Amino acid sequence: MTFDFDWVDAFCDRAFGGNGCAVVHQGAELSDDICMAYVRETSLVECTFTGPSDVADVRVRYFLASREIPFAGHPTIATVAAMRARGLIGDGPLVLETGAGLVPVTVQGSRVTMTQIAPQFGAQVDTALVAAVGGGASPVTPKLPGGVTADDIISPPQLVSTGLPFVITVLKDRATLERLSFNPKALADLSVEMGSGTDMMEPFWCALEGFTDAGDTAARLLLAPPSPPEDPFTGSATGAMASYLWAQGLIDAPEFTAEQGHGLGRPGQAQVRVLGPRDAITGVEVAGDGFVLMSGTANLPHG
Secondary structure: OEEEEEEEEEOOOOOOOOEEEEEEOOOOOOOHHHHHHHHHHHOOOOEEEEEOOOOOOEEEEEEOOOOEEOOOHHHHHHHHHHHHHOOOOOOEEEEEEEOOEEEEEEEEOOEEEEEEOOOEEEEEOOHHHHHHHOOOOOOOOOOOOOOOOHHHEOOOOEEEEOOOEEEEEEEOOHHHHHOOOOOHHHHHHHHHHHOHHHOOOOOEEEEOOOOOOOOOEEEEEEOOOOOOOEEOOOHHHHHHHHHHHHHOOOOOOOEEEEEEOHHHOOOEEEEEEEEOOOOOOOEEEEEEEEEEEEEEEEEOOOO
């Protein structure tokens, strides 16, 4: 069957910035295997597949190369920007049905603002175990070239989700962030420690300074195969990070500018606002632009 698709660079307003996502319109009916194969074919981190909804304006399914996930941030920006560019929606509010629940969105031209759900704060995680994922030494693995140590982490890592769970890990500065290395064996050890029911993503690493003067935070997400080695911009983790920073008192104000992707030559930026007091966060607004890079049709097996 033939499906319309748009390839959108999210969290940027120009070609080849931010994070790319292919949006397959009316593809939510496709099988999991076809959706994952499509993601692998694009070599992107994630793709989305839309369809009708009985409870919202549109249903969105989110896929990695390895599995379906309940929610993702940059694909949400991309999906809405693609629909707006095609004239399927106009400016104003709409609601998305996702695996993480209903996600309110506001559209103004290429700018999309999503309100992620209230954070769920999970367990704090052993600092040395997390540091090992970033290239540090552990009881069973040596330190990788570059890499980080437990002393480079300035606040207890914690599992946080605003739709998708990440271990939020705050490093002492941007230079430390830039020398991360990825240890897949240590990630497997961390996953065993956290338990199989968490559907946990890789640790989300951040620093309390931007890549540019315009940013307040810088972040990286190093990924395990079959995904690409690094995610250029991670909107869902940005919401979880914002919740953690606000709840822990690591930022003075609930509004800030988040940056990611600069080391990959794909700079991305989000405007973030945490809703509610530090001890009773009700949601997180994450806003960014979406640039439609290319459009076409995909001939995909149905079933």
